[in-house]
Amino acid sequence: MNRIAIIGLTTLAALVACQPKGGTTGSTTAPDNSKALATVNGTPITQSLFDAYSRVLTGKGSSELTSEQRANLLDSLIRARVIADAANKDGVAQDAQTQGLIELSRLNVLQQAESDRYLKDKPATDQELHTEYEAQVASLPQQEYHARHILVATESFAKKVVSELEKGGNFEDIARRESMDQSKTNGGDLGWFTTDRMVKPFADAVMALKPGQYTHAPVQTQYGWHIVRLEDVRPLAAPPFDQARQRLDQMVEAKKFNDYVSQLVKTAKIEHSAEASAPAAGAAAPAAGVAPAASAPAGAGVPATPPQP
Secondary structure, three states, X not given: OOHHHXXXXXXXXXXXXXXXXXXXXXXXXXXXXXXXXXXXXXXXXXXXXXXXHHHHHHOOOHHHOOHHHHHHHHHHHHHXXXXXXXXXXXOHHHOHHHHHHHHHHHHHHHHHXXXXXXXXXXXXXXXXXXXXXXXXXXXXXXXXXXXXXXXXXXXXXXXXXXXXXXXXXXXXXXXHHHOOOHHHHHOOEEEEEXXXXXXXXXXXXXXXXXXXXXXXXXXXXXXXEEEEEEEEXXXXXXXXXXXXXXXXXXXXXXXXXXXXXXXXXXHOOOOOOHHHHOOOOOOOOOOOOOOOEOOOOOOOOOOOEOOOO
Protein backbone atom coordinates (compact mmCIF):
# COMPACT_ATOMS: atom_id res chain seq x y z
CA MET A 1 0.00 0.00 0.00
CA ASN A 2 1.50 3.33 -1.00
CA ARG A 3 1.80 6.41 1.20
CA ILE A 4 -1.14 8.24 -0.35
CA ALA A 5 -3.41 5.25 0.21
CA ILE A 6 -2.34 4.99 3.84
CA ILE A 7 -2.92 8.69 4.41
CA GLY A 8 -6.29 8.39 2.72
CA LEU A 9 -7.34 5.62 5.10
CA THR A 10 -6.04 7.55 8.10
CA THR A 11 -7.97 10.62 7.05
CA LEU A 12 -11.07 8.52 6.49
CA ALA A 13 -10.68 7.12 10.00
CA ALA A 14 -10.39 10.62 11.39
CA LEU A 15 -13.49 11.75 9.50
CA VAL A 16 -15.48 8.80 10.81
CA ALA A 17 -14.16 9.41 14.32
CA CYS A 18 -15.51 12.92 14.27
CA GLN A 19 -19.04 11.70 13.68
CA PRO A 20 -21.54 9.98 15.96
CA LYS A 21 -23.82 7.22 14.67
CA GLY A 22 -26.14 9.69 13.07
CA GLY A 23 -23.44 10.94 10.72
CA THR A 24 -23.33 14.50 11.96
CA THR A 25 -20.44 16.28 13.53
CA GLY A 26 -19.78 15.06 17.08
CA SER A 27 -19.79 17.29 20.15
CA THR A 28 -16.77 15.78 21.91
CA THR A 29 -14.35 18.19 20.22
CA ALA A 30 -14.11 21.97 20.14
CA PRO A 31 -16.30 23.50 17.43
CA ASP A 32 -14.60 24.37 14.16
CA ASN A 33 -15.74 27.86 13.24
CA SER A 34 -13.57 28.28 10.14
CA LYS A 35 -15.34 28.86 6.85
CA ALA A 36 -16.85 25.96 4.94
CA LEU A 37 -15.19 25.21 1.60
CA ALA A 38 -17.81 22.61 0.70
CA THR A 39 -20.60 20.61 2.33
CA VAL A 40 -21.27 16.89 1.94
CA ASN A 41 -24.71 15.66 2.93
CA GLY A 42 -25.04 18.74 5.12
CA THR A 43 -21.66 18.33 6.85
CA PRO A 44 -19.15 21.13 6.17
CA ILE A 45 -15.57 20.61 5.04
CA THR A 46 -13.95 23.51 6.81
CA GLN A 47 -10.84 25.49 6.02
CA SER A 48 -9.04 24.17 9.12
CA LEU A 49 -9.78 20.56 8.19
CA PHE A 50 -8.62 21.23 4.64
CA ASP A 51 -5.40 22.84 5.90
CA ALA A 52 -4.69 19.85 8.15
CA TYR A 53 -5.36 17.47 5.25
CA SER A 54 -3.05 19.47 3.01
CA ARG A 55 -0.19 19.38 5.52
CA VAL A 56 -0.53 15.65 6.07
CA LEU A 57 -0.70 14.83 2.38
CA THR A 58 1.70 17.39 0.89
CA GLY A 59 3.69 18.78 3.81
CA LYS A 60 2.46 22.27 2.90
CA GLY A 61 -0.35 24.55 3.97
CA SER A 62 -3.19 24.85 1.46
CA SER A 63 -2.23 28.48 0.78
CA GLU A 64 1.12 27.26 -0.59
CA LEU A 65 -0.54 25.12 -3.26
CA THR A 66 -1.58 26.11 -6.76
CA SER A 67 -5.24 26.55 -7.59
CA GLU A 68 -5.24 23.23 -9.44
CA GLN A 69 -3.59 21.44 -6.50
CA ARG A 70 -6.10 22.88 -4.05
CA ALA A 71 -8.99 21.84 -6.28
CA ASN A 72 -7.67 18.28 -6.59
CA LEU A 73 -7.02 18.07 -2.87
CA LEU A 74 -10.48 19.34 -1.99
CA ASP A 75 -12.01 16.81 -4.37
CA SER A 76 -10.02 14.07 -2.60
CA LEU A 77 -11.24 15.24 0.80
CA ILE A 78 -14.83 15.39 -0.43
CA ARG A 79 -14.53 11.78 -1.62
CA ALA A 80 -13.14 10.80 1.78
CA ARG A 81 -16.13 12.44 3.49
CA VAL A 82 -18.54 10.66 1.14
CA ILE A 83 -16.91 7.32 2.02
CA ALA A 84 -17.07 8.17 5.73
CA ASP A 85 -20.77 8.95 5.43
CA ALA A 86 -21.32 5.62 3.67
CA ALA A 87 -19.36 3.86 6.43
CA ASN A 88 -21.62 5.43 9.04
CA LYS A 89 -24.77 4.59 7.09
CA ASP A 90 -23.71 0.97 6.54
CA GLY A 91 -22.72 0.46 10.16
CA VAL A 92 -19.05 0.01 9.36
CA ALA A 93 -18.07 2.80 11.73
CA GLN A 94 -19.68 0.91 14.64
CA ASP A 95 -17.72 -2.29 14.02
CA ALA A 96 -15.52 -3.07 17.05
CA GLN A 97 -12.35 -3.45 15.01
CA THR A 98 -13.03 -0.26 13.07
CA GLN A 99 -13.68 1.62 16.30
CA GLY A 100 -10.39 0.30 17.67
CA LEU A 101 -8.48 1.50 14.62
CA ILE A 102 -10.16 4.91 14.81
CA GLU A 103 -9.25 5.23 18.48
CA LEU A 104 -5.63 4.24 17.79
CA SER A 105 -5.48 6.84 15.03
CA ARG A 106 -6.87 9.48 17.41
CA LEU A 107 -4.39 8.54 20.15
CA ASN A 108 -1.50 8.71 17.69
CA VAL A 109 -2.50 12.19 16.53
CA LEU A 110 -2.90 13.45 20.10
CA GLN A 111 0.40 11.94 21.18
CA GLN A 112 2.22 13.66 18.33
CA ALA A 113 0.49 16.95 19.03
CA GLU A 114 1.36 16.79 22.74
CA SER A 115 4.95 15.90 21.89
CA ASP A 116 5.19 18.92 19.58
CA ARG A 117 3.72 21.18 22.27
CA TYR A 118 5.98 19.92 25.05
CA LEU A 119 9.19 20.04 23.00
CA LYS A 120 8.49 23.36 21.31
CA ASP A 121 10.57 25.37 23.80
CA LYS A 122 12.96 22.56 24.79
CA PRO A 123 15.47 22.23 21.95
CA ALA A 124 18.45 19.95 22.47
CA THR A 125 21.55 21.84 23.61
CA ASP A 126 25.03 21.20 22.21
CA GLN A 127 26.02 19.66 25.52
CA GLU A 128 23.07 17.26 25.43
CA LEU A 129 23.87 16.31 21.84
CA HIS A 130 27.56 15.64 22.59
CA THR A 131 26.66 13.61 25.68
CA GLU A 132 24.27 11.49 23.64
CA TYR A 133 26.86 11.12 20.87
CA GLU A 134 29.49 9.85 23.31
CA ALA A 135 27.03 7.39 24.83
CA GLN A 136 26.00 6.05 21.44
CA VAL A 137 29.58 5.73 20.19
CA ALA A 138 30.51 3.81 23.35
CA SER A 139 27.68 1.35 22.71
CA LEU A 140 28.62 0.67 19.09
CA PRO A 141 30.25 -2.62 18.08
CA GLN A 142 33.97 -2.24 17.56
CA GLN A 143 34.17 -4.35 14.40
CA GLU A 144 32.09 -5.91 11.68
CA TYR A 145 32.20 -9.25 9.94
CA HIS A 146 31.91 -10.56 6.39
CA ALA A 147 30.60 -14.13 6.26
CA ARG A 148 28.91 -16.72 4.11
CA HIS A 149 26.56 -19.46 5.22
CA ILE A 150 24.72 -22.52 4.01
CA LEU A 151 21.28 -22.93 5.57
CA VAL A 152 19.57 -26.34 5.55
CA ALA A 153 16.56 -27.83 7.30
CA THR A 154 18.04 -30.66 9.39
CA GLU A 155 21.15 -31.38 11.44
CA SER A 156 21.81 -34.64 9.61
CA PHE A 157 21.87 -32.91 6.24
CA ALA A 158 24.02 -30.10 7.65
CA LYS A 159 26.55 -32.71 8.77
CA LYS A 160 26.59 -34.16 5.24
CA VAL A 161 27.39 -30.66 3.93
CA VAL A 162 30.23 -30.34 6.45
CA SER A 163 31.56 -33.73 5.35
CA GLU A 164 31.55 -32.58 1.73
CA LEU A 165 33.43 -29.40 2.69
CA GLU A 166 36.00 -31.38 4.64
CA LYS A 167 36.64 -33.44 1.51
CA GLY A 168 37.45 -30.26 -0.41
CA GLY A 169 34.02 -29.20 -1.61
CA ASN A 170 33.62 -25.58 -2.71
CA PHE A 171 31.63 -23.60 -0.12
CA GLU A 172 30.08 -21.21 -2.63
CA ASP A 173 29.04 -23.95 -5.05
CA ILE A 174 27.44 -25.98 -2.25
CA ALA A 175 25.60 -22.89 -1.00
CA ARG A 176 24.17 -22.25 -4.46
CA ARG A 177 23.06 -25.87 -4.68
CA GLU A 178 21.80 -26.64 -1.19
CA SER A 179 21.09 -23.48 0.86
CA MET A 180 17.50 -22.50 1.65
CA ASP A 181 18.46 -18.86 2.13
CA GLN A 182 18.11 -16.18 -0.54
CA SER A 183 21.84 -15.56 -0.22
CA LYS A 184 22.38 -18.85 -2.11
CA THR A 185 22.40 -16.92 -5.38
CA ASN A 186 25.56 -15.17 -4.14
CA GLY A 187 27.18 -18.33 -2.87
CA GLY A 188 25.82 -17.76 0.63
CA ASP A 189 27.37 -14.29 0.90
CA LEU A 190 25.80 -12.21 3.70
CA GLY A 191 27.97 -9.16 3.13
CA TRP A 192 29.29 -7.04 6.01
CA PHE A 193 27.35 -6.95 9.26
CA THR A 194 27.69 -6.35 12.99
CA THR A 195 26.89 -9.25 15.28
CA ASP A 196 24.15 -7.33 17.10
CA ARG A 197 22.08 -7.69 13.92
CA MET A 198 22.28 -11.49 14.01
CA VAL A 199 20.55 -14.02 16.23
CA LYS A 200 22.80 -15.01 19.12
CA PRO A 201 23.82 -18.56 18.11
CA PHE A 202 24.82 -17.32 14.67
CA ALA A 203 26.66 -14.29 16.08
CA ASP A 204 28.52 -16.43 18.61
CA ALA A 205 29.64 -18.81 15.88
CA VAL A 206 30.90 -15.97 13.70
CA MET A 207 32.92 -14.39 16.52
CA ALA A 208 34.56 -17.75 17.33
CA LEU A 209 35.97 -18.12 13.81
CA LYS A 210 39.10 -16.75 12.18
CA PRO A 211 39.01 -15.53 8.57
CA GLY A 212 38.89 -18.51 6.23
CA GLN A 213 37.48 -20.90 8.85
CA TYR A 214 34.00 -22.46 8.82
CA THR A 215 31.91 -24.14 11.51
CA HIS A 216 32.54 -27.90 11.49
CA ALA A 217 29.68 -28.27 13.98
CA PRO A 218 26.44 -26.98 12.38
CA VAL A 219 24.82 -24.02 14.14
CA GLN A 220 21.13 -24.22 14.98
CA THR A 221 18.86 -21.16 15.00
CA GLN A 222 15.12 -20.75 14.64
CA TYR A 223 15.68 -20.64 10.87
CA GLY A 224 17.36 -24.02 10.52
CA TRP A 225 20.93 -25.35 10.58
CA HIS A 226 23.81 -23.19 9.39
CA ILE A 227 27.32 -23.88 8.23
CA VAL A 228 29.07 -20.54 8.58
CA ARG A 229 32.34 -19.38 7.00
CA LEU A 230 34.03 -16.18 8.10
CA GLU A 231 35.50 -14.23 5.18
CA ASP A 232 37.00 -11.21 6.92
CA VAL A 233 36.83 -8.82 9.88
CA ARG A 234 37.43 -5.06 9.91
CA PRO A 235 37.22 -2.22 12.44
CA LEU A 236 34.04 -0.21 12.59
CA ALA A 237 34.28 3.57 12.78
CA ALA A 238 31.58 5.85 14.19
CA PRO A 239 30.29 8.65 11.94
CA PRO A 240 31.42 12.21 12.65
CA PHE A 241 29.31 14.18 15.12
CA ASP A 242 28.04 16.60 12.46
CA GLN A 243 26.85 13.73 10.28
CA ALA A 244 24.87 12.22 13.15
CA ARG A 245 23.56 15.51 14.57
CA GLN A 246 20.02 15.27 13.20
CA ARG A 247 19.56 11.74 14.51
CA LEU A 248 21.04 12.75 17.87
CA ASP A 249 18.61 15.65 18.09
CA GLN A 250 15.71 13.24 17.57
CA MET A 251 17.05 10.91 20.25
CA VAL A 252 17.51 13.67 22.84
CA GLU A 253 14.00 14.99 22.17
CA ALA A 254 12.57 11.47 22.42
CA LYS A 255 14.22 10.99 25.82
CA LYS A 256 12.87 14.31 27.08
CA PHE A 257 9.36 13.43 26.00
CA ASN A 258 9.63 9.90 27.44
CA ASP A 259 10.67 11.39 30.79
CA TYR A 260 7.66 13.70 30.64
CA VAL A 261 5.35 10.79 29.84
CA SER A 262 6.81 8.74 32.70
CA GLN A 263 5.86 11.53 35.09
CA LEU A 264 2.34 11.64 33.63
CA VAL A 265 2.00 7.89 34.13
CA LYS A 266 3.15 8.18 37.76
CA THR A 267 0.43 10.71 38.56
CA ALA A 268 -2.33 9.06 36.50
CA LYS A 269 -4.93 6.83 38.12
CA ILE A 270 -4.39 3.50 36.36
CA GLU A 271 -6.29 0.30 37.16
CA HIS A 272 -5.69 -3.06 35.49
CA SER A 273 -8.40 -5.69 35.14
CA ALA A 274 -7.65 -9.33 35.90
CA GLU A 275 -8.02 -10.17 32.20
CA ALA A 276 -5.19 -7.77 31.27
CA SER A 277 -2.50 -10.13 32.58
CA ALA A 278 -4.06 -13.33 31.23
CA PRO A 279 -2.42 -14.87 28.12
CA ALA A 280 -4.34 -14.40 24.89
CA ALA A 281 -6.03 -17.55 23.67
CA GLY A 282 -4.60 -19.06 20.52
CA ALA A 283 -1.60 -16.73 20.35
CA ALA A 284 0.36 -17.54 17.23
CA ALA A 285 4.03 -18.41 17.33
CA PRO A 286 6.35 -16.06 15.44
CA ALA A 287 6.87 -16.98 11.81
CA ALA A 288 10.24 -18.49 11.00
CA GLY A 289 12.44 -16.91 8.38
CA VAL A 290 15.29 -18.17 6.26
CA ALA A 291 17.92 -15.52 6.97
CA PRO A 292 19.88 -15.13 10.19
CA ALA A 293 19.59 -11.38 10.25
CA ALA A 294 17.47 -9.93 13.03
CA SER A 295 16.04 -6.45 12.92
CA ALA A 296 17.93 -3.74 14.77
CA PRO A 297 16.64 -2.98 18.25
CA ALA A 298 14.06 -0.24 18.47
CA GLY A 299 15.64 3.13 19.00
CA ALA A 300 19.00 2.03 17.63
CA GLY A 301 21.30 5.01 17.78
CA VAL A 302 24.16 6.39 15.75
CA PRO A 303 24.78 4.12 12.76
CA ALA A 304 28.38 3.06 12.40
CA THR A 305 30.24 3.93 9.23
CA PRO A 306 32.78 1.25 8.33
CA PRO A 307 35.95 2.25 6.48
CA GLN A 308 35.95 1.36 2.83
CA PRO A 309 38.06 -1.68 1.91
